[in-house]
Amino acid sequence: MSAPKGYTRTQIALHWVVFLLVALQFLFHNNIVDAWGSYLRDGTFEPSALVFSHVIGGILILLLVIWRMAIKVKRGAPELPENEPPMLKLAANLTHIGLYLLLLLTALSGAVAWFGSVEAAAQVHGVLRALVLILVLLHIAGAFYQQLVLKSDVMTRMGKPEA
Template sequence: MTKTMRHSTTQIALHWTVSVLVVGQYLFNEPIAQAWNAAADGLPVSFNPLILAHVAGGVLILALVAWRLVLKSQRAAPPPPDNEPALLRMAAQVAHWSLYGLLAAMSMSGMAAWLGGVEAAATAHGVLKVPLIALIALHLLAVIFHHLILKNPILKRMV
């Protein structure tokens, strides 16, 4: 593996594609939540393209995260900035792996719930939304901190 100063074009595209898909999953989740509740109450669930989009989006997120992890194993991430404290380096590693794990867990629990009717998976899917939002917010705040306070090129690596 070679060290570079920025992520590859494919890694950048995957990052932003997953970001947009995740935002869409949160913005347009109401139809699938209503359908789940209706099905749980024994009511019929009619076709809604937003439900299909939510399910397909979750499957696509899982596939793209897997692709991103394969690329990560083949191409090293850029080295941390020189002015990044060791504690922040460790926190970044934990946060990134946690994001990957939560994205995968959200996708898999959603599929198990919707496609398999697994109630525990639906519960987990609902619970995992909160830490995922928290990690995304932390990620955004870290980028702002690096850019404005530490004045290092973290942001430039992903645009």
């Protein structure tokens, strides 16, 4: 199977929806942290839309990342630019694999912590959260490096569907 030239509308939409959900999870994470702390102290928490949206957001991220991975396995992904140095290709591939893995593990650890009341899972979730942030920032930096320094079409592929 030859690699596609670009991404489908579905792949592009999934990329940006997951990005938005992850950004919202980071932006509004204090509410879930407060609820978790309250739950650990006295077994209760103050229900709020932001607490439940964090839980629902995590479940959505899990499902959407699985969907995105299934499409990638079935359809493939565009090749990285031919003239890109091998070390950059390796870094890009490892960053993508790491993002998929961390997003899955972060969502799963959050679900185990929340629904199973497992404190160790909550601690793992916090560590994974920091690693997700690092890889997201690396991914964004790599995209801008591709666009501004290498002058490749990598960034435009995630904004314009394959014809």
